[in-house]
Amino acid sequence: MSSIHGFAVQAPGDNLLEVENLRVSFATEHGVAKVLDGVNLTIRPGEIMGLVGESGCGKTTLANAILGILANNARREAGSIRFAGEDLLTMPRWQAESEIRGRSITFIPQDPFGSFNPLFPIRTQTMEVMKWKSPRRAARDGRGIAGFFSRYPRARRSADAAAVLQMLRTVQISKPEEAFGKLPHEFSGGQRQRLMIALALLPQPELIIADEPTTALDATIQAQILKLLKRLAKERGVSVLFTTHDLGTAYEICDRITVLYAGQEVETAPVDDFFQRPHHPYTVRLLESLPHPGRELREIGGEIPALVDPPAGCRFHPRCFRATEECLSDRPAVTPLGGGHQVRCYHPITGASRL
Amino acid sequence: MSEAPILRVDQLSRHFPVRNMFGWTTGAVRALDDVSFEVRPGETLGIVGESGCGKSTLGKTLVGIHRPRGGRIVFEGKDITGQSASERGAAAPKLQYCYQDPGNSLDPRWTVRRSLTEPLIVHTALEPRDRNARIREILQQVGLPPTHLDLYPHELSGGQQRRVGLARILTLHPRLVVLDEPTSGLDVSVQAAVLKLLRRLQHAFSLTYLFMSHDLSVVRMMCDRVAVMYLGRIVEIASTEALFGAAKHPYTQSLLSAIPDIGGRRVTDTFALEGEPPDPSQPPSGCRFRTRCPRAAAVCAKIDPALQPIAPGQSAACLFV
Numbered sequence: 001m002s003s004i005h006g007f008a009v010q011a012p013g014d015n016l017l018e019v020e021n022l023r024v025s026f027a028t029e030h031g032v033a034k035v036l037d038g039v040n041l042t043i044r045p046g047e048i049m050g051l052v053g054e055s056g057c058g059k060t061t062l063a064n065a066i067l068g069i070l071a072n073n074a075r076r077e078a079g080s081i082r083f084a085g086e087d088l089l090t091m092p093r094w095q096a097e098s099e100i101r102g103r104s105i106t107f108i109p110q111d112p113f114g115s116f117n118p119l120f121p122i123r124t125q126t127m128e129v130m131k132w133k134s135p136r137r138a139a140r141d142g143r144g145i146a147g148f149f150s151r152y153p154r155a156r157r158s159a160d161a162a163a164v165l166q167m168l169r170t171v172q173i174s175k176p177e178e179a180f181g182k183l184p185h186e187f188s189g190g191q192r193q194r195l196m197i198a199l200a201l202l203p204q205p206e207l208i209i210a211d212e213p214t215t216a217l218d219a220t221i222q223a224q225i226l227k228l229l230k231r232l233a234k235e236r237g238v239s240v241l242f243t244t245h246d247l248g249t250a251y252e253i254c255d256r257i258t259v260l261y262a263g264q265e266v267e268t269a270p271v272d273d274f275f276q277r278p279h280h281p282y283t284v285r286l287l288e289s290l291p292h293p294g295r296e297l298r299e300i301g302g303e304i305p306a307l308v309d310p311p312a313g314c315r316f317h318p319r320c321f322r323a324t325e326e327c328l329s330d331r332p333a334v335t336p337l338g339g340g341h342q343v344r345c346y347h348p349i350t351g352a353s354r355l
Numbered sequence: 356m357s358e359a360p361i362l363r364v365d366q367l368s369r370h371f372p373v374r375n376m377f378g379w380t381t382g383a384v385r386a387l388d389d390v391s392f393e394v395r396p397g398e399t400l401g402i403v404g405e406s407g408c409g410k411s412t413l414g415k416t417l418v419g420i421h422r423p424r425g426g427r428i429v430f431e432g433k434d435i436t437g438q439s440a441s442e443r444g445a446a447a448p449k450l451q452y453c454y455q456d457p458g459n460s461l462d463p464r465w466t467v468r469r470s471l472t473e474p475l476i477v478h479t480a481l482e483p484r485d486r487n488a489r490i491r492e493i494l495q496q497v498g499l500p501p502t503h504l505d506l507y508p509h510e511l512s513g514g515q516q517r518r519v520g521l522a523r524i525l526t527l528h529p530r531l532v533v534l535d536e537p538t539s540g541l542d543v544s545v546q547a548a549v550l551k552l553l554r555r556l557q558h559a560f561s562l563t564y565l566f567m568s569h570d571l572s573v574v575r576m577m578c579d580r581v582a583v584m585y586l587g588r589i590v591e592i593a594s595t596e597a598l599f600g601a602a603k604h605p606y607t608q609s610l611l612s613a614i615p616d617i618g619g620r621r622v623t624d625t626f627a628l629e630g631e632p633p634d635p636s637q638p639p640s641g642c643r644f645r646t647r648c649p650r651a652a653a654v655c656a657k658i659d660p661a662l663q664p665i666a667p668g669q670s671a672a673c674l675f676v
Contacts, residue, residue, distance in 0.1 A: 188631050219405065219569060222613065223622045223628070224626065224629075226622070226623050227623040246543075247543070248572075251618075251621070252622055253623060276618070285544070286544060289546070291572045293575055293576070297551050297576065298547060299547040299551060300544040
């Protein structure tokens with residue numbers, strides 16, 4: 001880990017997670033892809049934060065950076081990720097692995113079909129999580145010679161098993177005792193996603209990163225899963241970083257929304273304000289391209305830029321209908337618009353100029 | 356709209372055998388069960404339903420990829436039931452199927468040019484020069500530059516692959532195109548472009564579409580009439596306004612209440628449908644939706660409701676409408 005981040009360390013404030021000016025690039029055969037270009041993101045305790053953008057905008061890279069599971073060819077150029085006041089990127093690796101990843105920050109993947117081991121029953125896979133990441137786990141468990149012979153004290157194991165069963169009931173898996181012995185393929189997609197939510201909640205995390213958790217599901221099942229995730233997160237006060245490309249889903253579940261375009265965050269706002277008064281031209285165009293009865297479809301001209309050689313300045317300027325000279329050279333700074341609404345644009349669309 | 360239907364489907368069914376470990380047939384998945392509807396020339400009929408409801412099986416049975424177990428398919432006045440594409444002769448190029456994922460349905464080792472030429476070699480007697488001319492014309496119509504002819508599928512973006520998939524079908528001048536999930540997996544801005552293209556092509560080539568999708572907001576935008584499928588059956592069919600304005604079948608109502616309505620009520624606050632679709636090899640007795648239906652009564656387990664007209668142009672299969 002380099003120590004490039006030359007930012008003054010701020011007081012943790014009331015944010016659970018603060019991503020500041022994060023730059024991540026990937027070495028590829030075509031050159032260095034600048035996938036994240038100075039991204040800022042904050043998540044407050046108990047909040048569901050939506051990270052919205054089209055494919056290739058860097059949603060998953062940001063989620064992986066927070067989890068510390070970036071690919072080997074990734075390089076962090078600058079920036080910091082502070083979780084509960086501590087920088088995850090400079091923290092020793094053992095600490096990040098034992099205390100943060102899978103414990104304080106858990107993950108719900110996009111694909112419930114490929115994320116379970118097909119060879120082991122649900123019991124093994126849920127108890128594996130509890131063995132290492134249970135809130136009941138003492139620091140000495142699994143260490144030293146005693147730990148080598150019994151890494152999972154029996155008393156804790158039975159308490160953990162009861163907790164898992166309780167959790168399966170909470171996520172509405174019918175007959176949890178039977179489900180324990182079943183293999184993943186015996187569950188439908190919706191049930192597998194419920195099991196994934198259970199796995200993510202079991203360590204009693206403070207933050208869940210949900211990477212497009214409903215994309216692979218049907219409409220009615222998606223509605224059920226969103227409802228469940230929202231209720232559980234609110235009941236338990238867990239923060240969620242919810243990445244999605246579907247604005248409708250983001251409207252359903254999120255408290256605030258940040259829009260990413262080609263590795264730059266362009267607009268952040270509370271959910272209702274976001275949909276009623278979008279300010280960034282990209283956000284406006286994105287909302288206009290949603291099918292809506294009684295309105296003509298409108299596409300965004302042009303294509304997403306190649307990240308190996310992205311446009312300078314604001315990366316949206318080649319497709320933007322309000323772009324001027326200054327957009328070509330420097331990236332606009334964060335402009336607060338009141339009420340927690342922030343936009344990074346020299347020419348935000350406001351009241352009078354709205355189309 | 357009183358023209359003769361371009362396509363008439365009568366009680367079409369297609370079952371897939373379920374075999375045990377010895378290869379004996381022990382049951383059947385009723386992917387299509389007594390499906391009947393008509394498509395009028397120039398209209399867009401939407402087919403919606405969740406995965407496993409039989410949408411794709413319906414499309415593939417219509418174009419002759421699957422042989423139906425029973426029922427009739429009448430296309431432009433001719434009975435083409437059970438004929439494979441090669442047995443259909445002149446009717447085959449007129450009824451075309453556009454695959455869900457062109458990234459996988461285009462040959463990765465063929466250039467776009469070769470993929471576009473192949474259907475013309477199979478179905479027409481055009482000279483190579485005329486073939487080339489037609490390919491260039493169609494390519495322009497779907498909005499791709501001629502330089503893309505020498506690219507391979509992996510060099511194209513998802514939206515461009517869809518355009519090639521469409522061009523491949525349009526070179527044959529079809530009358531009816533079965534579009535299987537034409538926008539699934541696309542970003543919204545690309546989706547908007549593809550939908551606009553589909554509309555423009557429909558006017559330019561006077562096409563009739565069978566538009567299969569699970570995305571109701573897209574279907575609402577694109578279709579004149581909509582059929583809703585559940586476990587191999589059509590449960591409701593109506594004009595788009597009637598279906599989205601006054602859906603009668605409880606399943607259609609649940610499906611509609613699951614679409615996020617940006618700026619309006621939140622589905623997560625109001626959605627009430629519980630459970631998941633049952634195993635299609637063992638559908639429930641009587642009405643197939645009764646296991647999840649909020650209005651189910653004892654009689655629903657005994658009587659399998661047929662599709663019945665309830666208003667002009669609207670039919671539903673429910674005992675309580």
